[in-house]
Amino acid sequence: MAETRAAGVRRTLRTRGAPPTLRGRRLSTLLVVVSAVVALLAATVVLSGSGGAGMVRWVADLAQFVVAALAAASAGLAARRATGRGRAAWTGLGIGLAGWAAGQAVWSVYELGFHRAMPFPSIADAGYLLLPVGAAAGLWLLPAPIDRRSRWRGLIDGVVVVCSLLSLSWVTTLSTVAGTAQDGGLGFAVSMAYPVGDVVVLSMALLTLTRYAAHWRVLTILVAGLAAMAVADSAFAYLTAIGRYATGSATDLFWMCGFVLVGLSAAAASGTAAPAALQAPRRLTASAPMLPYLPLVLACAVAVLGQVLGHRAEPVADVVLVVAVAAVLLRQYLTLRDNVALLETVAAREAQLQQQAFHDGLTGLANRALFADRVAHALTLHAATLRPLAVLVVDLDDFKVVNDTLGHATGDALLVRVAERFRGALRPGDTLARFGGDEFAVLVQDTDDAATVAARLLDSLRTPFVVADRVLSVRASIGFADLAAADEPPSPDQLFVRADLAMYTAKRAGKGRIAVYRPDMVLPESADLELRPALLRALAEGRIEAWFQPIVDIRDGRVRAVEALARWRHEGRWISPEVFVGLAARSGVLDRLTDHMLDRACAQLADWSRRLGDHQLQASVNVPPLMLKDPGFPGRVRDALHRYGVSGHRLVLEITEDALIDDVRAVLPVIAALRDLGAELALDDFGTGYSSLLSLRQIALHSVKIDLAFVANIDRDPEALRFLRALLALGNDLRLRMTAEGVERPEQAELLRAHGCHLAQGFLYARAMPAAQMEALLAPSPVALAG
Known part of the structure; x- marks a missing residue:
């Protein structure tokens, strides 16, 4: 059972694309070890000359074939493990290595089997030259940055590297090869193809290191191997041109070293957790961008040394070196331009951050x-x-x-x-x-x-x-x-x-x-500690007074109603209503305060009816939102009306839009019960709340009190007057009695009268006052305007 389960787990891992198996890693490692051993043994024989020239030739030819073939196999394993362009890159390199191994096999057959010199050019050269083609293709297939500026910088860096290496190659190899190449076009082309191909591959390899930080170890080993082979190719072309190349020379050791390093890089790629190696660029080290300039430094040093030693001038090398220097200047200009743009961007970002740090993001004000x-x-x-x-x-x-x-x-x-x-x-x-x-x-x-x-x-x-x-x-x-x-x-x-x-x-x-x-x-919490006990005593003892402010018919100036307002005198000073009303709300006794004001309003209406004979005067009482959700509130209103024998229509209960915000349906039962008592309902501070017109329609109001904010500037601001006119038109269309609050100037009263307002309240007529003073305004004559 355990073995079956283990087998199932292994199958699951294989089907899910598990990391490289131990067998695959061992195979890659084995190929590198064998290649290194063969190269080491061959180097020993070549350097020591053991067995004579014939033995050295046999060992050198066969060892080069073996290490090239093993490097091709390692590249194939890396391609198998890689994906996307990484796979294509390793495949191209593997084909090039296999081509070189095939060319070496042909060379060995001629030299070891036929005991004849290899003709030039030959089919072996086709195999040899397949390596720079495959290596260049592999390096080209690496995923490149897509930023347009990066492509331009890469192109300029390429010009710098190619021209620098071409100058070096011309001084050391190319000039000699070009001067001694065979007259035939094909022979000349093949002779030049070796050093030129080496320049191209080495340039691409150096540029690869400047662009990629991912799998830096793999790339470094690969570039080192390609560089060793490029040196061997150039040396081979030079020695062949002067007729001094022989199998078993130090040049062959560079080839073998290069193949071992390329195989090692392929094995390193095969053994990584993500062997798609050579994929997306990552952040480079600070020294990476300097790599393209190393060949330029070497080329300049060689040119200066040649002048010092008195060597003849090399116009071709000098021209390409000038091109390289011009490309460097262009590169620096572009870099300077980018730096200026970057500094401008940084300055803009700093200004933006400073704005965000010291200003409110919504309004743009200071924070x-x-x-x-x-x-x-x-x-x-x-x-x-x-x-x-x-x-x-x-x-x-x-x-x-x-x-x-x-x-x-x-x-x-x-x-x-x-x-x-x-x-x-x-x-x-x-x-x-x-x-x-x-x-x-x-x-x-x-x-x-x-x-x-x-x-x-x-x-x-x-x-x-x-x-x-x-x-x-x-x-x-x-x-x-x-x-x-x-x-x-x-x-x-x-x-x-x-x-x-x-x-x-x-x-x-x-x-x-x-x-x-x-x-x-003091803070309100401190005031609460002092005033709360006193307020509770004042409520219990009935010491909260009811003062009254007249509500005047705007057409004839007569008082049609009064608003009952709570006043409290504590320790010889008047406490602001907002202070003690808020305290009552926080203390949970706002219902008691409201009941007390209802009682005082009904009592005063009854008293004025007996003494003044006015049985139509109405009194308004403010009702907080929470009372409209209290099912016992209508009963207490009924008791107050019955206690003083006051008709329900003389009581106006002022509610605010806040009472309708949460859920108008929750207050409808209490409102219906109040209407059954004959009490009228008025919407106070109309326009300052946020209830919908549908909510206003559902509660069947009798009147609306327009908030002073809509009245304050109607005689000074045409826009304010337009708002007021719209509110009055709406109220009149709904057959509501419209009352304007906060009327302080005759000009306001005149405009209200002209646009159909019914009642007005404000300092223009009178401030709130005790009931005794209010009696003087209840006479049949119009109210004299204040001040």
Whole structure:
């Protein structure tokens, strides 16, 4: 069973293309060892002359044939293991080696069998010359870089190497061969083919080393072997030309050494884990690009030495050497041009990285790091020159709702538009930064009026934005910390903390506001610890007061309704509603606060009805979103109405679009129960939320209150007026009662009246006030405009 399983594993490994087997590696190694032993024995006989000239001739001829044939076999094994162009390269080299072995066999038959000199040219030369052809083809078939600039550089390097080696070859061999070659065209061509072929192969081999780092060991051994054979060929051609070549000379040892090295490189390729050897280029060593210039250095040295020794001039060698030098100059020019382009690219990348490191990727504004650096510099200048400065922190109110309901793409687009507005509201020398999310910061210098800068930022948001075919209104809370001339400069971090505390105070004070840092400001968590027990006691004791702000008929100026607003006086000071309402929400008692305000509103309506006889006045109460999911809330509303005998139609429950965002169906049962009580529903802050028109239709509203952001600039900005006109047209088409919030100027009231708005609320008419003061405005006469 175990043997069967083992056999199955072996079959699986074979079918999956396992690494070279031990048998294949041993065969490759054996071929190299045998080749090396034969070459070593032959070298011993040749160098020692043992057995006389006849024995040396026999050993040299046969040894050359054997080592050439073994090298061809090794190349064949490497081709079998390789793939793609690597296989083609080894195949070409193997064919060349086999051709040389065949030529040597013919030579040996003539010399050893027939005891005659080999005729020239002969069929043996065809076999011999097949080696440079096969080697050149194999080197050419190696996968080359595809970059066009790399091809041009490779071509120029090739010109340098070929010309350098040709100059060397001409001085040492070619000139002699050319001068003594046989008169026949074929004889001359064959005589010249040996040294010229050697120049070509050696040039390609050197260029191969400059282009490839993969399998460097294999290539180095291969190039060394080809170089040894090139030296042997050139020596053979030279000695033959002068009639001094004889079998068994040192030239034969170079051939045998070359074949052993080529076989060793093939064996090394066959034994690698990825014997597709000679494949894709990798990163080269620093010295590799210098290889093409070594032949040039040698050629120049030989030329100079010839001049020193008084040898006759070689015009051909000098001409090709000049061509090589010209190619080097061209290569250096191209390299210089590439380096300049590379430096420009690096400079552009550095600028890009610097931009990314110190600027926000979305808006292009300065980021926290750059802003901190500029604040530190400004503080240094302040200490030296007493220049005033201020840091403003701007936080967009309820911006998370945009991302949660409309998606981050819309939120990002809106942030970009907000950044553009802020840029337009600042001076060129001011620094605007985005800290991430919906938080911005501004550094202003040389001004004592940071509050004016903050006001300009808020004003820039008055006009709603149009993003992705949606009209979006954005508000912001701004806190700032400034340094006058005489102030002791804090650290940058301390200045940030001060501005951040001020921003948090502005947000707690009602959002959409501005606050300046004061030393007594504390974090909201600290305030919670102090105020929470006091708020709970105030709720339990009924000490949260209800103040009222009139809602006026914009046509005749009479009060048609009031909005009940919570006010709390603690330890002799008024606590901002945003502070204690937020605290109530965090403390889980917002429902108790809402119930208390419902009770106070109904009680006051009943009191005014008894004393003033007004049974139509309505009172509005803000209802937080969580109450619309409380099934017990309609029952508590009913109890309040019954407790004071107030008709349901006199109670207006103001809800915000936030209550409709998650799932409008979840609030429909409570809304239906409230409508059954006769209570009216009003959508507060219309336009600042992100609910769909379908949601608004489903809850069957009675009225809509247009947020002050849509009203603030209608008398100054035509675009803002167009937005308002569209909202009023929509509301009137839906038969909704339209109320405008934040009316502060008569011009606003006139435009609202002209475009069909029904009711208005704002400082133009009155601020929130206690019930006793409110009675004066409930007379039948119109409300006198404030101020």
